[in-house]
Amino acid sequence: MGKIRYERPIIQRMNTGFMNKFGTRTEFEPVTNIEGVSVKSLINQYGSPLFVISEKQIRRNYQNATRIFKTRYPKIQFAWSYKTNYMNAVCQVFHQEGAWAEVVSGFEYEKALGNRVPGNKIIFNGPDKTDEQLIAAARNNSLIHIDHYDELYSLIRLSEENNLRPRVAVRVNMDTGIYPKWDRFGFNFENGQAWNAITRIINSENLELVGLHCHIGTFMLSPLAYATATSKLCELTWSIKEKFNKTLQYLDLGGGFPSMNTLKGAYLPGSDTVPSIDQFADAITDVILGYGFKQGDLPLLILESGRALIDDAGYLLGTVIATKRLSDGRRATILDFGVNTLFTSFWYDHKVSPVESFGKHTEEMVLYGPLCMNIDIVRESITMPLLEKGNHLVVHKVGAYNMSQWMQFITLRPNIVLIDNENNTHVIRKAETLEYLELNEQVPEHLKQNSLK
Amino acid sequence: MRLKKNIATSDEGFIFNPGTGDSFSTNEIGTEIISLLKENKPQEIIIETICAKYDVDQNQFEKDLDDYLSQLKDYTILE
Ligand SMILES: Cc1ncc(COP(=O)(O)O)c(C=O)c1O
Numbered sequence: 283m284g285k286i287r288y289e290r291p292i293i294q295r296m297n298t299g300f301m302n303k304f305g306t307r308t309e310f311e312p313v314t315n316i317e318g319v320s321v322k323s324l325i326n327q328y329g330s331p332l333f334v335i336s337e338k339q340i341r342r343n344y345q346n347a348t349r350i351f352k353t354r355y356p357k358i359q360f361a362w363s364y365k366t367n368y369m370n371a372v373c374q375v376f377h378q379e380g381a382w383a384e385v386v387s388g389f390e391y392e393k394a395l396g397n398r399v400p401g402n403k404i405i406f407n408g409p410d411k412t413d414e415q416l417i418a419a420a421r422n423n424s425l426i427h428i429d430h431y432d433e434l435y436s437l438i439r440l441s442e443e444n445n446l447r448p449r450v451a452v453r454v455n456m457d458t459g460i461y462p463k464w465d466r467f468g469f470n471f472e473n474g475q476a477w478n479a480i481t482r483i484i485n486s487e488n489l490e491l492v493g494l495h496c497h498i499g500t501f502m503l504s505p506l507a508y509a510t511a512t513s514k515l516c517e518l519t520w521s522i523k524e525k526f527n528k529t530l531q532y533l534d535l536g537g538g539f540p541s542m543n544t545l546k547g548a549y550l551p552g553s554d555t556v557p558s559i560d561q562f563a564d565a566i567t568d569v570i571l572g573y574g575f576k577q578g579d580l581p582l583l584i585l586e587s588g589r590a591l592i593d594d595a596g597y598l599l600g601t602v603i604a605t606k607r608l609s610d611g612r613r614a615t616i617l618d619f620g621v622n623t624l625f626t627s628f629w630y631d632h633k634v635s636p637v638e639s640f641g642k643h644t645e646e647m648v649l650y651g652p653l654c655m656n657i658d659i660v661r662e663s664i665t666m667p668l669l670e671k672g673n674h675l676v677v678h679k680v681g682a683y684n685m686s687q688w689m690q691f692i693t694l695r696p697n698i699v700l701i702d703n704e705n706n707t708h709v710i711r712k713a714e715t716l717e718y719l720e721l722n723e724q725v726p727e728h729l730k731q732n733s734l735k
Numbered sequence: 736m737r738l739k740k741n742i743a744t745s746d747e748g749f750i751f752n753p754g755t756g757d758s759f760s761t762n763e764i765g766t767e768i769i770s771l772l773k774e775n776k777p778q779e780i781i782i783e784t785i786c787a788k789y790d791v792d793q794n795q796f797e798k799d800l801d802d803y804l805s806q807l808k809d810y811t812i813l814e
Contacts, residue, residue: 285789285790286789286790287789287790288789288790288791288796289762289763289764290764290799290802290803291762291764291765291768291799291800291803292761292762292763292765293750293755293759293760293761293765293803293805293806293807293810293812294759294760294761295758295759295810296757296759296760297760445799511737606805607802607805611806611809640760643762670795689791
């Protein structure tokens with residue numbers, strides 16, 4: 283009866299590890315619920331690890347970004363970047379909000395059709411489109427963004443052979459003052475390649491040039507780079523009007539706005555350093571509005587924002603498997619998810635919160651995943667309360683690039699649960715099973731047996 | 736396994752090692768373990784005392800105590 287709550291004994295040298303370098307305690311504050319749903323009940327019901335997505339937060343992000351752009355510019359369209367998170371339920375939230383689809387492969391293209399996105403609201407990007415896919419996209423009246431000359435000439439040939447008139451845009455790469463330059467996608471602005479491609483398209487009988495596209499990088503921290511990119515696309519648009527008397531329908535500035543995550547090696551947390559969407563919107567719309575287009579010629583502005591719209595709507599819940607001490611005295615905590623599940627731990631120092639409440643003592647530790655692999659490090663150094671086997675954790679801002687880039691490696695991928703607007707929970711992707719994994723495996727007859735006893 | 740003679744400790748969990756000039760802080764349970772060590776209590780008694788008072792499984796505490804004592808050794812607080 284009446285025993286005192288236990289906390290394991292710790293000793294720390296003074297002046298080290300007392301405060302983390304930002305002097306905040308926010309990482310230690312327990313997160314007991316997500317959108318009003320208890321973390322413990324989620325884990326009890328759906329297992330650990332577990333991805334959780336807040337539908338409400340996706341809608342808030344989308345509506346916020348749309349409002350920011352619409353209050354600055356009259357013609358705005360977002361297209362959901364499928365590769366950022368292509369769970370169908372997630373895509374449908376975006377489509378319900380009005381987003382088109384932006385895809386970069388044949389499989390993503392089919393997914394968008396499966397989600398009943400009308401063909402003319404699918405943007406087909408990327409360097410890898412087969413002849414069959416190009417024909418299908420042209421027949422569906424999709425927006426084909428041409429990446430290289432081989433694709434351009436294939437499309438011209440296919441259009442002639444099949445009597446098609448595809449709507450196309452040219453993907454342009456350029457110097458925006460950002461290093462490293464992204465010059466591997468599309469046609470270069472500075473050396474005249476982009477203009478050549480544009481001329482070739484306009485002179486072809488079958489292709490209809492409707493827009494220009496760029497995607498200057500990802501997790502971009504400089505609004506100025508967007509102003510530069512916009513200005514270069516406007517310059518091309520203007521020249522097209524002057525030389526060919528042709529008005530383009532849209533400029534697609536791609537994605538790349540950062541989320542509030544903290545990049546590895548950054549000294550300050552992302553929430554203190556990342557520019558707001560307002561700043562990017564100002565940079566882009568000021569340039570277009572100031573360019574001198576006639577009102578009727580103002581192009582539709584398309585944005586393909588991925589991570590900025592979904593990162594903070596995703597959480598990963600997990601459990602401590604064990605704690606140990608390393609040979610150099612550091613504490614190590616082993617979790618039931620690793621880099622296979624949380625792919626973005628290669629890029630970010632994710633914020634991790636405890637679920638249970640703890641005393642005031644904290645310690646610095648390494649967070650390892652469960653893989654029997656040296657690379658499996660979730661956080662190299664983090665100050666946390668005195669975690670024990672069985673404690674739960676919440677990783678924040680994991681909505682982007684995990685549920686598409688995760689690896690089925692050593693462990694099976696876990697359930698994904700969506701919390702809807704009424705705080706009901708829905709499994710939107712079931713945890714994998716061995717049976718699922720082996721569905722496509724085939725073992726030749728002579729390898730079906732062995733003689734081990 | 737005993738505390739070095741000259742180690743200074745306080746009830747608030749402050750530990751000073753005059754031999755190295757290092758100071759340390761420890762939590763409530765740590766403070767209790769240190770004072771039991773000061774009284775030269777054997778490990779079994781420490782385990783018994785702590786497990787009677789705190790809500791902890793004995794295996795769990797033995798593991799944590801091992802870890803704690805090895806740190807005290809690393810910091811040359813134990814001889
Ligand atoms: C063409 C294109 N558009 C949009 C995106 C989405 O980028 P982000 O998540 O950085 O906004 C990407 C991702 O790299 C992309 O390649």
